[in-house]
Amino acid sequence: MNIRTEIIAVGSELLLGQIVNSNAQFLSQQLAELxxxxxxxxxxxxxPTRLEQAIDVAKKRSNIIIFTGGLGPTKDDLTKETISNALGKKLVFDQEALDSIENxxxxxxxxxxxxxxxxALVLEGSYILKNDFGMAPGMALEADQTIYMLLPGPPSEMKPMFKNYGREYFQKQLGFQEKIISRVVRYFGIGESQLETDIQDIIDEQVNPTVAPLAGDGEVTLRLTAKHVDELVANQLLNExxxxxxxxxxxxxxxxxxxxxPLELKKLLIExxxxxxxxxxxTGGMFSEQITALDGVSQFFKGSIVSYSNQMKAQIxxxxxxxxQEYGAVSEQCAKEMADQIRKLSNSDIGISFTGVAGPEPHxxxxxxxxxxxxxxxxxETQVYxxxxxxxxxxxxxxxxKYGCHYLVKLLTEIE
Structure with missing residues (x-):
């Protein structure tokens, strides 16, 4: 079967920009793994009219159509009704879902x-996808050589539903025998384009396992995916x-x-x-905020001083x-003294300092x-980057x- 999948997200709030269509991103990642x-x-x-038109277009170019949203109780939740009309399928009550809602x-x-x-209404003859975190069940139905899957809109309901039931449905329905194992590997300090250049031949030659570069927030991640009937073999392929x-x-x-x-830094500081x-x-306390957002930091974090002005740098x-006076606050010399002084003042093993010009004007x-x-x-010897x-x-x-955390992780990794 030549799989051609389309994801249709239903909801005027998406078109108005009130929320981001994160469901489509999640589903695309999950489906790629499959x-x-x-x-x-x-x-x-x-x-309903525009949704019917979207369904008509999708039927001509896709053989798997996945819908998210429009399964709720309000008048504008019309996904089931519209698909029911488009396919000529009745809507019937799913007793288990109805009992759960009443309870x-x-x-x-x-x-x-x-x-x-x-x-609790579902398309007659559909395979029911249980909703463990909400009321409306999902469903899947094959009609006219096309598979239709309906999922709820809230990500807190949709994601676990697809992971726990939707993936299994597709694996069985499409006859997947191979287990698909993915691993996300994270890098920092190298740009996406440079990393791709360094491993371009590996990307070009990929068959199984595959590698997909992803970038975000100044970091680069690689998603490695292997397929094999034996999970141990798939993991060995990923290791290699x-x-x-x-x-x-x-x-x-x-x-x-x-x-x-920050989490890797926490692990190393404790270890x-x-x-x-x-x-x-x-940074105005941003480093401290990210560290203290983690649990158990009292084991290693002594505290911080946000010394924004030169007066605070000198007095505190x-x-x-x-x-x-000679070098200024934005200097290697000031960064060195700040790091040394905070370590001594707090009696810490390590002191880190951040000074610079964030903008919008030079300083x-x-x-x-x-x-x-x-x-x-x-x-x-105190290091300044x-x-x-x-x-x-x-x-x-x-x-x-991020760079502060990065260099701390490298430092701690080197320590015996």
Whole structure:
């Protein structure tokens, strides 16, 4: 079967820009892992005529059509009704879904309206996809050599429904025997274009396993996917591919799946039994906020000082007035003293500092994007890293924090 998949997102709020169509992105990633080609993304408002037109177009070019949204209890939730008319299929109550909805209202001591019953309606003869986190069930139906799948709009309902039931349906319906295993490998400190250049021959030669580069927030991730009837063999294929890639760009590797640089930093600080404190200027507490957003940070994080003005740098951090006068706050010398002083003041094993110009105007003769990051550690020479970032004020600050975490991770990895 030549799989041609189309995703139709239903909801006027999507067209108005009130919410982002994250469902389509999620489904495309999931379907790619299954080896299913997604050719089209369509968005249509809560209008039965336009939805019917979208269905007519999709039927001519796709043999799998997945709908998200429009399964709720309100008048503008018309996906089921419109597809029912388009396919000539009746809508019938799914008793299990109806019982679940009625039970919810009994337990919450609320009166159930007739509209809520509507959520239990399904296309006659369809395969029911259970909704573990909401009321409206999903469903799948094959008609005229086309598979139709209807999923709820809220991501909190749609994602687990597809992962737990939708994937299995497609695997059985399409006769997939191979297990599909994916692994996300994360890199920082190398641009997407450079990483692709370094592994271009691997990308060009890919068959099984495959590699897909993804970029976002100044980081690069690779999604490695292998297929095999034996899961152990599939994982071995991934191991071999990852090893081959990291022989070239392994110095930039820092973790897997949904991890983050602050989370990897936390793991290493706990593992190495090191404490840390921060002196922040241009980042304005952003580093500290990201660290303290993680649980268990009291084990290693002593605290921070946001020393935005030169007065605070001199009076609180004890940065030398001579340094500030001779070199300025945006300098290698100031970053070094800030890192050294915060480590000593807090009696931490490590002190990190951030100083620079986030914009929008130059400062002390330094252009926007000039950044210095200092890292001080007892019995080691203090290191200062200099950068010139391009982008918005927020973007410069975000990248500064990421690079701070990146160099701390590298430092801690080297420690015995």
């Amino acid at each position: 080896g299913m080609n997604v050719y089209y993304h369509t968005v249509v408002g809560d209008n 919810y209202f009994v337990q919450s001591k609320r009166i159930m309206s007739e509209n809520n019953k509507k959520q 591919l990852e090893q081959k890639i990291n022989q070239r760009v392994g110095e930039f590797f820092y973790g897997y799946e949904q991890t983050t640089l 190495k039994q090191k404490t840390i404190s921060a002196a922040e200027s241009l 951090l004890k940065v030398s007035p001579q340094t500030l 002390e003769g330094q252009p926007v994007g000039t950044v210095f990051i200092g890292i001080s550690m007892q019995n080691r 200099s950068f010139h970032f391009v982008g918005t004020r927020k973007g410069i600050r975000v990248r500064t924090v």
